[in-house]
Amino acid sequence: MTQGQATVRIDGHSLSCRTIAQVARDDVGVQLDPAALERAREAWEQAESIAQRRQVYGRTTGVGANRHEAVDGEAAVGHALRLLRSHAGGAGPLLRDDHVRATLVVRLNQLAAGGSGIHPRMLEALARTLVEGALPAVHRLGAIGTGDLTMLAEIGLTLAGERPWAVGGLPAVQVDFGDALALMSSNAATLAEAALxxxxxxxxxxxxxxxxxxxxxxxxxxxxxxxxxxxxxxxxxxxxxxxxxxxxxxxxxxxxxxxxxxxxxxxxxxxxxxxxxxxxxxxxxxxxxxxxxxxxxxxxxxxxxxxxxxxxxxxxxxxxxxxxxxxxxxxxxxxxxxxxxxxxxxxxxxxxxxxxxxxxxxxxxxxxxxxxxxxxxxxxxxxxxxxxxxxxxxxxxxxxxxxxxxxxxxxxxxxxxxxxxxxxxxxxxxxxxxxxxxxxxxxxxxxxxxxxxxxxxxxxxxxxxxxxxxxxxxxxxxxxxxxx
The missing domain is CATH 1.20.200.10 (Fumarase/aspartase (Central domain))
Structure with missing residues (x-):
């Protein structure tokens, strides 16, 4: 973010289509609301606690038809990265730069609303990506209106350091076992394109x-x-x-x-x-x-x-x-x-x-x-x-x-x-x-x-x-x- 650059506050409840376009196209920066970050932290702690007592889809289980497959013990090690790797199978052309930026700000705002159980460091990483102008390479094909799984998995793997950046780059971020589905469970790329x-x-x-x-x-x-x-x-x-x-x-x-x-x-x-x-x-x-x-x-x-x-x-x-x-x-x-x-x-x-x-x-x-x-x-x-x-x-x-x-x-x-x-x-x-x-x-x-x-x-x-x-x-x- 450059000195004097206009910014919008990402608080999880006031993002507009107009603001999405400004961040995506008009060199407007973002600032993550500390209260939103705290909400995300509370949800993460709650999810961690609940996962000790009962099965939580995608966190202690597989996903889709694998929802009944328990993931614990040694299987839990690397579970998040396996989910991201297996779902990062997008194809076709890459998304336009403004579409990627719009996707990032939509997903960041949704996570800022709380309720995902993702670790707060992932919100900070998404915000830093927007502030620094870094762009993951995201393929266009792989969604049918029930979650932009491939697109968000590619973004997650890029943040984790396993995929090359299309523009710029940031140090790799640790991805915990509950972070993968929490990041992917969204239609952020679809909503971003629709908003633009x-x-x-x-x-x-x-x-x-x-x-x-x-x-x-x-x-x-x-x-x-x-x-x-x-x-x-x-x-x-x-x-x-x-x-x-x-x-x-x-x-x-x-x-x-x-x-x-x-x-x-x-x-x-x-x-x-x-x-x-x-x-x-x-x-x-x-x-x-x-x-x-x-x-x-x-x-x-x-x-x-x-x-x-x-x-x-x-x-x-x-x-x-x-x-x-x-x-x-x-x-x-x-x-x-x-x-x-x-x-x-x-x-x-x-x-x-x-x-x-x-x-x-x-x-x-x-x-x-x-x-x-x-x-x-x-x-x-x-x-x-x-x-x-x-x-x-x-x-x-x-x-x-x-x-x-x-x-x-x-x-x-x-x-x-x-x-x-x-x-x-x-x-x-x-x-x-x-x-x-x-x-x-x-x-x-x-x-x-x-x-x-x-x-x-x-x-x-x-x-x-x-x-x-x-x-x-x-x-x-x-x-x-x-x-x-």
Missing amino acids: ACGDLQVLLRASHVVAALSYRALGGSPEAYAAAVHRAKPHPGQVLCASEMRRLLGMEGSAVAGRRIQDPFGLRAFPQVQGPALDSLADLERILEIEVNATAENPLVSTDLGDVFHHAHFHTAYVAVALDQARAALHHVAELSTARLGDLVEPGMTDLPPFLASGPPGSSGVMILEYVAQDALAQLRHAALPVTLGTAVVSRGLEDHASFSTQAARQATAAVDSFRLVLACELVAAVRALRMQDADIAHLPVGKAFDRAVEVLEPALEDRSLTADVELAAGLLPELSGI
């Missing part, structure tokens, strides 16, 4: 208000579809918020200028009704994720209040999987409307501009290719939106006979981010071009700030040329527009 994707999608949804507002001006949309009276009549929260944002961006709070048409195409008219479910779904996903990352979800759960250990199924993440499926499905509808507006923008009857917003000799193509790019990205998003919750798995000799596949749902959410970004970027390029060609005067409107910023960034030339750079620049501009 959730934040990214929320930024893009905020930006989509701005992009849609620019298209609205270029298309001469009707303000009636966004009227407060309309949305009071069916007040879904996200829908009301979307309509309110459109009124704000377009200066409709007073007497709005009438549009070109009595009824707009759905891309404009139904925007609040389609954007609203996505806003609500992402808000619900964020709420669920923040419960999960601050939960004492370890199996078994060590209760210092009751002086007992409870075996349970908090490792199952059906809430997360279902919320991710819903969010991606809702997002796909939003992207469909974006491509619909793009189609309207290239239609002369909608803008009073040349076909495809072309400027040049007859037959010029203008932005024709943007529809193909946007539809390709939409097809990818459609694939990413397919539900994962319709499948299941039976593993460990039939003992574990259901899986949520939240891990796969989180991966699909990450894929959805990239696709949705490109869809919006294509619409943004076309909307800005149309407004330029119309010599639109929107400087007095809040959305005018977005137009001015886009004019600064995007190439002004209207002749037929490659639009690759324009799409890339527009995509990079979306986070900035989300704050207008």
Whole structure:
């Protein structure tokens, strides 16, 4: 941790999706709350005591279908390392650096909540890893929504000095016989990826208000579809918020200028009704994720209040999987409307501009290719939106006979981010071009700030040329527009 670096306190109960992203991506450090460390110590002492009197899963027994196999005497020596070694069998590509950092801070916070029975030195090691900027090498494949066993086992073995570090490194940490399952019993990597994707999608949804507002001006949309009276009549929260944002961006709070048409195409008219479910779904996903990352979800759960250990199924993440499926499905509808507006923008009857917003000799193509790019990205998003919750798995000799596949749902959410970004970027390029060609005067409107910023960034030339750079620049501009 560098001098003057911003830090967040890890206390086991106040971690947010926003904070996870800050630690993962924005050079924000961590500071472990001493009270959290003490809670972990009490739980460890309690687990040690209970294990002397009764069997504790993963501590004095094997795991999975080996749950009835007692581990004592000589077998207890090296039990933790054997568990880590046997479970560190991940495959496929390595996780991105920001995903690894997010995983580390999620797992540290969960352990800081108490209840795992892990030795406090493991919390200190995870905190030191984040502070020093060290990164374990963690493979992507090996989880089905019932615990990120392979990923966390690889992190554990790296801390123990048995695996090489991907970035930096720290001295090896002692792993006691109760530490292995206590470290692995979590969906930290899945929750980390879901939290990062959730934040990214929320930024893009905020930006989509701005992009849609620019298209609205270029298309001469009707303000009636966004009227407060309309949305009071069916007040879904996200829908009301979307309509309110459109009124704000377009200066409709007073007497709005009438549009070109009595009824707009759905891309404009139904925007609040389609954007609203996505806003609500992402808000619900964020709420669920923040419960999960601050939960004492370890199996078994060590209760210092009751002086007992409870075996349970908090490792199952059906809430997360279902919320991710819903969010991606809702997002796909939003992207469909974006491509619909793009189609309207290239239609002369909608803008009073040349076909495809072309400027040049007859037959010029203008932005024709943007529809193909946007539809390709939409097809990818459609694939990413397919539900994962319709499948299941039976593993460990039939003992574990259901899986949520939240891990796969989180991966699909990450894929959805990239696709949705490109869809919006294509619409943004076309909307800005149309407004330029119309010599639109929107400087007095809040959305005018977005137009001015886009004019600064995007190439002004209207002749037929490659639009690759324009799409890339527009995509990079979306986070900035989300704050207008």
